[in-house]
Amino acid sequence: MQRPRTPVRRSTGALDVLVAAAVLGCALLLGRQDTGEGYPPLNRAGCLLTLAVHVLLCFRRRTPVLVVSGVLVLWTAYIALGSWPVVNSLAAQLALYTVAATRPLRTAVTAGAGVGAVWVYGGFTAPGGSVAAAAALGVVVPAVLVRFGQSARESERRGRRLAELAAQLRAERDVKAERAVADEQARIARELHDVIAHHMSVIAVQSGLAHYVFDTDPGAARKALVTIAGTSSEALEEMRRMLTLLRAGDNTPESYTPMPTLGGLGEMAARMREGGVDVELVLDGRARSLPPGVELCAYRVVQEALTNVLRHARPAGAVVQVRYGPHHLMVTVTDDGPGPDPAGSGDGGGHGLIGMRERAKLYGGTVTTGPGPDGGFRVQLVLPTSSPPAGGEGPAGG
Known part of the structure; x- marks a missing residue:
């Protein structure tokens, strides 16, 4: 140095x-x-x-x-x-x-x-x-020099302070940039986890079923392969949508399929049934359009909760209840399985549940998990909504 x-x-x-x-x-x-x-x-x-x-x-x-x-x-x-x-x-x-x-x-x-x-x-x-002239010089000259010298000192002090402030601002800018990168990495990680974990779980179950009944029940094996083909296509489509978002940003016209919404819960329930989990979808209240981020958050939480049932509680059944309140949305997923340890659900180390809570926190919501009232395991999401109920709208999903 x-x-x-x-x-x-x-x-x-x-x-x-x-x-x-x-x-x-x-x-x-x-x-x-x-x-x-x-x-x-x-x-x-x-x-x-x-x-x-x-x-x-x-x-x-x-x-x-x-x-x-x-x-x-x-x-x-x-x-x-x-x-x-x-x-x-x-x-x-x-x-x-x-x-x-x-x-x-x-x-x-x-x-x-x-x-x-x-x-x-x-x-x-x-x-x-010449004492008078000397006295005048002895007062005026030193006074002028002290005044100009102090001004130069103050200017230098201000320059140092400005340099320190500039360095501090650069440091804060770097910290904010690093935080933004970390937040973006976390968001991408959540999306990857939700897309890959759910679809790969369905594919793993169906491929195991097809292998098991390949010789004894060709029809069931063929049906499992059809489910695998549909699930993998859906996973590829979601991956393509996410990659398009990452490459193009928000200023490019959308050339990909829309983000999943609560209207897709019916298809998710059907896919889970094919995977061996009997899913019942219950709608409470009058469905209405919600902000895209809120609907995506609710969809991903349901997807993660059902994936956990498929991976850890099968062949248990599950009930997905979507309740539209005046100023909030409540989604509850309850299964009748053995009730696994919450720390062991989701991805290894509890990343699935952590991802649920992070998503909910982004939109001012909460996620609570624990044993259900009649056994099994329950995941409950509560999200605030800005739009009031509107009459004449249909259900969110089949």
Whole structure:
């Protein structure tokens, strides 16, 4: 992590050295001028002090407070030699600005007061005694430098804050994207489970039946093969519909069969009967059109519950009751089997029941599972609906 920062530090240090050298050149040129105010020319001691002042400027970013303190001490010594104060004033101003741009206001004001005091001292020691001008410079110049330095410090602080906020927003965006991907993966997993588990269970049962009666009852074997053909075709159609959705998204006109609805429960019941589960479909209330997501959720829960009966409770019978309430839909699937452990129903590890609850939660509903009132196992789904009952509508399924 340190290697990327090293070139930046080196370039900053080199820039400080160049700036200090440029200011030193200006100071030496000023020291050679005849001011006409009675100041002596720059002597050897003055040159050494001036050089020391500007050497300190090379470190002004690293230790700004120490640098400005050293500059003020050397500048005072330079003035005490009777030299012209202006020669090293630019170095003192640059050191003060660095303190104001990197340190709190109290520290910057203290440094500014030090610079002003040296200016006033220079006015007292001047051959002409221009104390008023020195005092004015000692107040105005430090005040301006502190003000601009603090503004630069605040701008840098805001820039860092904006960079932090931008990084935080990018992190939140990445988290949301990951969450969206996880939600989409879970949705696809639920669809795959519902489509594959149900149809493959029917195919497995019917293929076993066909193998068992292939020689003794060719008619029953042929009927089982017909059921397998129909179930596999339906599974392929649902898989094709789902893949079309994944490839095309929601903006492409639908070129696939509609999503399953409660109107398809009759066909599901017939298919389960062929698989050896006697299913009775009961409709309570007046059927009505519901949001597609609600109907698909109810259909998948019934499909999963009947698949569990087929896999774990056969040859038990099952009753599917669909009750249309004023503001809710209740679907109950009850079987008269031995009542398996709920954790063992559905896919391995209880993924079938977990998928039911996740589907219901998406639409504000609940799924409850457990032993039935007269034995067996019961799955009950309750979903809120936004559409009120409408008169004159037929049943949801056969």
